[in-house]
Amino acid sequence: xxSDAALEAMSDLExxxxxxxxxxxxxxxxxxxxxxxxGAVLRVVKxxxxxxxxxxxxxxxxxxxxxxxxxxxxxxSWLYRIATNxxxxxxxxxxxxxxxxxxxxxxxNVPARALEHSELRAHLRAAIAxxxxxxxVPLVLREYDELSYQEIADTTGLPLNTVxxxxxxxxxxxxxxxxxxx
Amino acid sequence: MSRLCAIRDxxxxxxxxGESFDLDEHVATCDECQEFLAALxxxxxxxxxxxxxxxxxxxxxxxxxxxxxxxxxxxxxxxAAKVYLGGADE
Numbered sequence: 331x332x333s334d335a336a337l338e339a340m341s342d343l344e345x346x347x348x349x350x351x352x353x354x355x356x357x358x359x360x361x362x363x364x365x366x367x368x369g370a371v372l373r374v375v376k377x378x379x380x381x382x383x384x385x386x387x388x389x390x391x392x393x394x395x396x397x398x399x400x401x402x403x404x405x406x407s408w409l410y411r412i413a414t415n416x417x418x419x420x421x422x423x424x425x426x427x428x429x430x431x432x433x434x435x436x437x438x439n440v441p442a443r444a445l446e447h448s449e450l451r452a453h454l455r456a457a458i459a460x461x462x463x464x465x466x467v468p469l470v471l472r473e474y475d476e477l478s479y480q481e482i483a484d485t486t487g488l489p490l491n492t493v494x495x496x497x498x499x500x501x502x503x504x505x506x507x508x509x510x511x512x
Numbered sequence: 513m514s515r516l517c518a519i520r521d522x523x524x525x526x527x528x529x530g531e532s533f534d535l536d537e538h539v540a541t542c543d544e545c546q547e548f549l550a551a552l553x554x555x556x557x558x559x560x561x562x563x564x565x566x567x568x569x570x571x572x573x574x575x576x577x578x579x580x581x582x583x584x585x586x587x588x589x590x591x592a593a594k595v596y597l598g599g600a601d602e
Contacts, residue, residue, distance in 0.1 A: 353569060357562040364561045366546070369553025373530040382557070389565045390572075404543060406550075411540055 342405035350396050360389050363406055367413045374417035384420060388413035419478050457507040461500055468493050469500035515544040524548050 337345070337358040349356035367388055372381035391412050392399075399408060458466060471482045479497075483490045519538065527535045528549055539545050 353566050356569070357566050360562040360565055361560060363550075365553050365556050366550045368557045368561075369528065369549065372556070373528055376530060382561070385557075386561055386565050386568070389561065390568055393565075393569050403541075404546075406546055407540055407543075410546065414536065414540070 343401050346396060346399055346401070346405050349393065356393060356396075359405065363409050364389075366406060367409055370410055370413050371417040374414060375420055380420065381417075384416050385413060388416050391416070423478065454504070454508065457504050460507065461503055465496050465500035465503060468496045469504075472497050515542075515548075517542050517544055519545055521548070524552075528552050 332352070332354055337354060340348070340355070340358070342359065342362070345355045345359045345362075349359060364385065368381055368385045371384045371388070372378060375381050375384065388409065392409055395412070399405075458469065461469065468482050468486065468488070471477045471485065472479075477485065479490055479493050482488070482493045486493070488496070517538070519535065519542070523532060523535065524545060526532045527539065535545075539549065
């Protein structure tokens, strides 16, 4: 186990090379660049809480991608690209589908006297569980894991247009199931 | 202050504020500009992200180990079934 002083003396590249087997090395890399990554994300999403979540996700993705990092770019540049891609994806999703957050979309049509929030959420969860797999899986990946359409296509092996169509069908099916709440 | 890359401080300040998206590609590869922005954004985070990130990584690694172990067990069960059941499934 390396001392703090030993870690601080290591270059970014040395830390990145050590990190797959040494989480202390990766933690040092995070501490060095977290303000920079956070700032890069915040300037795009303009929401501190969301920026923090995305910054954490950026470091997670960086860890997963360490084996493939050849060191031909600076570590900070590499982190910057990962972070800004995630931030741009988050903003693009919000811009394309501004009303796509399910609980709010459904609850907007519910009479105030009938709106028992926990009961509504339980019904929504049950309705999602009843969806056939081919509709439920892309919907959950989109709404809860916040993957982009392309990432869902890559994960499921489905064509991009099929992913879009299935998510649309899933939302319509949910709207029908939640009809009683309107 | 100007840099070797000729981007001015005002441009980077605007960039840091969320403007000048046309500088994105340049900033991604320019060490000088990144240094400026790093200094500007220094201390912006309220707390240390390393702990929650490392925790998440440890959990992922644990889940991978569990999946690998389950895969080994299922593989062993499959091989055992072939031995003990012989050609029953053919």
